Amino acid sequence: MKRKFLGIDIGGTNIRAKVISGEGTTLGERKTRSDARMGISRLMENLAGLIEGFAGEGVSAIGIGIPGIVDRASGTLVQAPNIANTRNFPFTEALSEKIGAATPVFIENDASCAALGEYRAGAGRGSNSMIMITLGTGFGGGIILDGRLWTGESGFAGELGHMTINPLGPPCAGGGRGCIETYVSQVAIKRIVREHPELREKLADAEDEALPERLAELAREKDQAAISVWNDFGTNLGVGISILVNILDVKTVVVGGGLSGAWELFIGKALEEAETRCLGGAKRGLQVKRAALGDDAGALGACYVAESGLGGRP
Ligand SMILES: [Zn+2]
The missing domain is CATH 3.30.420.40 (ATPase, nucleotide binding domain)
Known part of the structure; x- marks a missing residue:
């Protein structure tokens, strides 16, 4: 059977x-x-x-x-x-x-x-090793090395959101400070908008859940403050990508999750930053792709x- x-x-x-x-x-x-x-x-x-x-x-x-x-x-x-x-x-x-x-x-x-799904049937198809970054409420992920999901020695691997990118940054739910999740996630967008005098006012009527989409709309309407938030979002994402790529020398990075809907607003800066920070050998042949399978x-x-x-x- x-x-x-x-x-x-x-x-x-x-x-x-x-x-x-x-x-x-x-x-x-x-x-x-x-x-x-x-x-x-x-x-x-x-x-x-x-x-x-x-x-x-x-x-x-x-x-x-x-x-x-x-x-x-x-x-x-x-x-x-x-x-x-x-x-x-x-x-x-x-x-x-x-x-x-x-x-x-x-x-x-x-x-x-989600990482396994994209690896076998989505944007990671054909790659040998792959990192998946999921931009949702938090900054999640999964690591596939040589065709296998890397789960770590104690099953904890893939907690990509807690890479520290600023030791003095905002507090993170995990107990640290300045984890990438506090800059590149839905929770981060909410904090950044609520702390921004101008954007806070422009988006005062938006529910927390709808904030990223509303912020993306503003940026597409050429609002400079909104554009600048997405630029920083991209730059910080690029820092995260470069950390992972320099350590793991993986050639395929797939980015998905709800916030990837704002792809064109942040990916340019992300690639620029990753390009600057990734070392020669690690960056050769590197591909950063948008997830293909969605939900x-x-x-x-x-x-x-x-x-x-x-x-x-x-
Ligand atoms: Zn953290």
């Missing part, structure tokens, strides 16, 4: 699921609310309901991307700041019990799943997690 894999991407708002064949063809898709902020038991209910919808598919394994730190071997969700009441939660055990099926379940960090990357990457969990392609 041909194998099928179910990949699930848990977000703050939605859970997206996708079934692919062993050859990578999408066979089905579904979406439901996650209600992650209402706690882990509500999330597990929603998740189980979604999986039940695929009961007739006969999937060989389930891969799940979760916004948090996971212990892959034991299937434990160690920590997830955006899912209430969650610390060392036995995720795969609880889910298997709930769905009452013997289908193996594998978990992975959500940003790592699909996470669920697709989770399908690959299911596949490699069963001992398929890494």
